Amino acid sequence: MMNAAGAGSPQHGVDVRPVSKHSEKSEAYVPGQPDMWAFVLFESFLFTGYFLVYMVCRTQSPELFLRSQAELDLRIGTFNTLVLLTSSWTMARCVKAAREGSFPSASTNAFLTMLFGFVFLVSKVSEWAQEIRKGFGFSSNEFFSFYYFLTAIHFLHLLIGFVVLGVVVHQLSSPARRSQELIETGATYWHTIDFLWVIIFSLLYVMR
């Protein structure tokens, strides 16, 4: 955690700094490592590029995209969105708990985040299997190419997210580690997976 006044923060080792209500409200700081924010912004612009290419192709063949989109189950997409939002909530709770020195609560929330991430993973794989059983594969048509590409690249980010969560759990497991900065950095990555999915959901399942 870095504050705007430029006060240094330990990069390694124990970095337990309970944050008072006053400092939450009055001091500006970048949560986690600034490098992670650079990565988040890079990924955000990269995905915006993917979304724009999808939108261009969609507007050129709206009937095909709408017919194919109707093969997806909007309720499954909604369920997946709710699950990832819940995982983000527990991750945010983990950060707050760790900042306040409540490490058992932080660990519990980190494990809950993993659990919800796993539920999303299983749901996504079963949705892919369902679509493939119905005869809609990657090369079935343009919509399904985008569907598999966007959901698979997001899935890859989710898998990396489990490694990141593993680092967070490892940090929380011993008083000798517990770097608040690393925990916040992991949380920033996990929330990125969440907000990218929110846009993917609206483009693949909801829009017309």
Added chain:
Amino acid sequence: MSAGFGKRLLVVWLALCAITIVSLIVGSLEGRAAHVPNAAITSSAIGIALVKVRIIFREFMEVRHAPVSLCRLTDAWVLLTAVSLLGVYFLGMAFRMDAG
């Protein structure tokens, strides 16, 4: 975790879930199987998604406590994504190659 922060996160999570249910309702409007483009549903879907993204940035990712430059950068990305997606949608629908 202090009760104040915990309660705020709970309210944010409930709001995000409620907005997602609105998306479900919007996506189910006008018969999903009708296969007809609908600018109002598309604008609502993209608008709702980007409102959710901004809430995630500000509340879960704690951007509201971040230096103003990070707040502006994330807001700029949200705005750019909204304008570019909707712009491409409306321009693309107006100048469809297969529409003759």
